Amino acid sequence: MSNALDRPKRMILLTTGLIVSTVAIIIDPQVATARSSSIEVALTSAETSAGASETAYILGAGDRVRVDVFQLPQYSGEHQVLIDGSLNLPRIGSVPVGGMTLEQAAKAIATKYASARVLRDPQVTVNLLTPRPVRIGIAGEVNRPGSYTMSREAREGGTGGQLPTIAQALQLAGGITQAADLRNVRVSRLQGRGSKQTITVDLWQVIQTGNLGNDLTLRDGDTIFIPTANQINLAEAPQLAAASFSVDRNRPINIAVLGEVRQPGTHTIQGQGQPGQQGAGLPTVTQALKAAGGINPLADIRKVQIRRRTHAGSEQIVEVDLMQLLQAADFRQDLLLQDGDTVYVPTSEEINLAQASQLRSASFAPDKTQPLNITVIGEVFRPGPYTVTGSARTGQAGVPGGTGGGESVAPTVTRAIQVAGGIKPLANVRQVEVRRLTSTGEQRTITVDLWKLLQQGDSSQDAVLQEGDTIVVPLATAQDPGEAAQVAAASFSPDTIKVNVVGEVQKPGIVEVPPNSPLNQAIFAAGGFTNRAENDTVELIRLNPNGTVSRQEISIDFAQKLNNENNPVLYNNDVIVVGRSSLAGISDTLDAVLNPVGRFFSIFTLPFTLFNLFD
Structure with missing residues (x-):
């Protein structure tokens, strides 16, 4: 009987190829037998390989496919995999394809047509038109781990599109964290018949070389795990931050x-900007x-x-x-x-x-305009607590800082001293202390040498202050008159000092002179001696730092330079007493004696004076 069927077939082959195709696949139901072993399956797919790690697509509920039976359009058409994982096909009804590859599904359909004695040796082709939405899980070093559903991206000008990739999935999960190890990304994938495959992907190569072959396309049910890096690599961190699947750099973080x-x-x-840009x-x-x-x-x-x-x-x-x-x-x-x-x-x-x-000039230095609460004690004119800012200027004795024009600068030791009225003449500028509490409550002492600032221009000695600092200006045990003049001209010295000049001067009272001025300058400021003054000696009265009062007779010699014997340096609140000359003293004594006699004779002669007026 088999030979009888084969002979007509061979005869038709000799006459016309068109009839061959039709007759060869239409089977008499009474004589057809399944020949599944000789089924020829052609497989096409809209998906391209993404590298050695890519695996065949697994069908599932929601996939839309096209089933083509060669030369039989009535058996061909588009179908959707039903929720139970089957296709409903003409003449043969339900065919389970869930969990199969496209090739396996084509074989199953061909087998079903053959076993149902509908077709003999059918050539079946299964094409994937639109894959179902991909459900994936993402865990590890991502900002929002969890379960996600991703749709297929449509192609331009046609149906279907490309399956989502790992990078796209990471974007959906909020991006990777900075602790991610991109060299060992793991993708767990279900295979046919319940088996599971683990694929290791090196996404760092995608960043470094742009090799998209490492950006694996995803399948429904895939699980992505981003492991934690053993350590943070500072050289790689900027590239990691700039990756398209990194965290959104503009979102606020705590x-x-x-x-x-x-x-x-x-x-x-x-943040706003790109990594590696200064000030971005x-x-x-x-x-x-x-x-x-x-x-x-x-x-x-x-x-x-x-x-x-x-x-x-x-x-x-x-x-x-x-x-x-x-x-x-x-x-x-x-x-x-x-x-x-x-x-x-x-x-x-x-x-x-x-x-x-x-x-002090770094971008992450404190705001220079913010006020600081500090304390200044020791050899300054107005010791005590102060609030200083970077806008303080050189102050006068009695003027606590002020506002200056131009760019603000950080509040420093010299500015704090300015606000406290400036240093006194006996200040030890070589050993000024800044006492500071650390963040743990421990006290640190910083010693600054303001003499180096004056002599060498070493601005590092003018330490920047911080909240709660205490500046201590110690008393000098001795002072070089030459150094005193330089210190007096410094910005942290007061502009003027006050000296009280009393006695035989033209304009007795308080005069203002520059710091460390010699005695003769104060006398000149008071208008100089009167003709009754003792111009050889004066008395200098001084309130000492220890609270005692000292008196000193000074033999004046204005021809001498600044010296402690003849023309000493004056301090704030010094008193200069200019006495009378000996001749003026005798004259004043005679006046005191003769004045009563003069008054007596004035009374005795008064009637005669009046009589002469009316004469």
Whole structure:
């Protein structure tokens, strides 16, 4: 019987190819037998391979496919995989295809047509038109781990499109965290018949080389796990932050800033810009320090720590050197922060005035216009607590600071002394102390040498102040008159001092003269001696720092230069007494004796004077 069927078939083959195709696949139901072993299956798909790790597409509920039976359009058409994972096809009804690849589904359909004795040796092709929405799970170092549903992206000018990739899935999950290990991304995928495959993907190659072959296309049911990096790589961090699947850099984040900053605590910062751009405003370490009011002068910016909690619950600690950022423009040190980070600025173990001077102009230095509460004690004209700002100017004795024009500068030791009325003549400017509390409550003492500032222009000696500082100006045990003149001309000395000149001068009273002026300058300011003055000697009365009063007879010699014997330096509130000459003293004594006699004779001669008037 088989031979009888084969003979007509061979005869038709000799006559016409068109009839061959039709007759060869239409089977008499009474004689048809299934020949599944000889089924020829052609497989096409809208998907392209993404590399060795790509696997065949697995059909599931919601997929839209096209089933083509060669030369039989009545059996061909578009179908959707039903919720039970089956296709409802003409003549044969339901065919289970859920969990199968396209090739397996084509074989199953061909087998069903053959076993139902509808077609013999059917050539079946299954094409994927529109895949179902992809349901995936994302875990690990992403901002919003969880379950997501992703739709297929439509192609231009046609149906279908491309399956979503890992990078697109990470974007949907809010982007990766800065602790992500992109070299070992794991994708778990269900295979046919319940098996599971784990694929390791190196997304770092996508960033480095643009090799999209590593950006695996996803399938329904895939699970993506982003592991935690063992340590943060400062060199790779900017590239990681710039990736398309990184976190949105412009969204606000909450961070904590502790240690040597002006306003420690929790802060919210928001970035705008691109990594590696100076001043771009990204949520970086320096932006966090700005939000915390800037660093204190005692900050050790070489060892700033960023403490970061991973999604696994462990803590990562990375140390950055912001001095490298200032000196070498190493932007890798200005690490991009993420939500929940803690920035800790330690206290410097050794005080380096030169480095502290550099910090005053850093972008993360304290706001220069913010007032500071400080105390100035010792050899200044008005010791006590003060509020100073960077806008203070050189002050007069009795004028607490003021506002000056131009750009603001940070409040320093000399500005605090200015606000306190300036130093006294006996101040020891070589050993001025700044007493400062650290963030842990420990007191540190910084000794500054303002003489170096005057002599060498060493501006590092003019230390920047911070909230709560106490400046102590000690008393000098001895003073060189030559140095006194230079100190008197300094910006932190008062503009004038007050000296009281009494006695035989033209304009007795209080006069104002420059600090460290010699005695003769005060006498000149009082108009000079009268003709009754003892111009050889004067008396100098001085209130000493210990509360005692000293009196000194000075032999005047205005031809002499500044010296303690003949023309001493004057201090604030000194009193100069100019006495009478000996001749003036005798004259005054005679006047005191003769004045009563003169008054007597004046009374005795009064009637005669009146008589002469009427004569």
